[in-house]
Amino acid sequence: MMTDMNEIQALDLWRRTVVSSVRLAAPDLTARQMALLLNVYLTPPPHTVRGMAEKLRVSKPAITRAIDRLSSLEFVRRKVDENDRRSVLIQRTVRGSVFLREFGELILSAGHALQDA
Amino acid sequence: MMTDMNEIQALDLWRRTVVSSVRLAAPDLTARQMALLLNVYLTPPPHTVRGMAEKLRVSKPAITRAIDRLSSLEFVRRKVDENDRRSVLIQRTVRGSVFLREFGELILSAGHALQDA
DNA sequence: CGAGATAATTTCGCTAGCGTAACTAATTTT
């Protein structure tokens, strides 16, 4: 699919996408926040604080704070796990889906622009 | 090159790359900082604060701060423009090149992993 | 030369994020 891409092209794809996102005044997420958000939407649940901390190799408080931020944007929401009420399940939201759908479109557009360039 | 990618694949490429970067404990840059860094390395100089503010549609102080952060990481450096000493030229560094080369490799690896998946 | 324009930074008051350690609540173990 994209095996025929070199390093410069890969970075330029990244550049075009991030620049578009910044120009559109999308929320200025950190790499950690983006990693958390994408995992919630693209990998199978359940998603817990502990699990995310291990997957990303960051501390649990860092995950709590990332969820705080993404929750305030309404990109994810917390739900107590009824099977084990110590756990918190990180869940998707409509707003988060919309954000990622649009972000995905930015990547594809960047890919097409790269073709033309 | 990557015209045959759909939205989910594009997002998953992004996810795998960002997760790798976070796991490797790379600096937790914001989207704005990453956009600035990539522009400095992938688009033709000169790169000024004013120019970057316009290209990214953010305020000049926001660019100044992003340069502060990237400078402290030694990913870019400031140099006064000798032709117009009011201007600051944002320049590349060895450390920044290394960081982006490695980041580019992460994107390509993510692309290959995506193939296999 | 002097007035105005321009480029970048600094300041202000404020919010967000950091890691470590302490804490709360829920569950499991014995």
Added chain:
DNA sequence: AAAATTAGTTACGCTAGCGAAATTATCTCG
């Protein structure tokens, strides 16, 4: 049922980042 473990959050002291407005330094043009 008491002790130990587990999950997540909160507290602490600190650094980073925000936009708007003020400030500094430099340049341009009348």
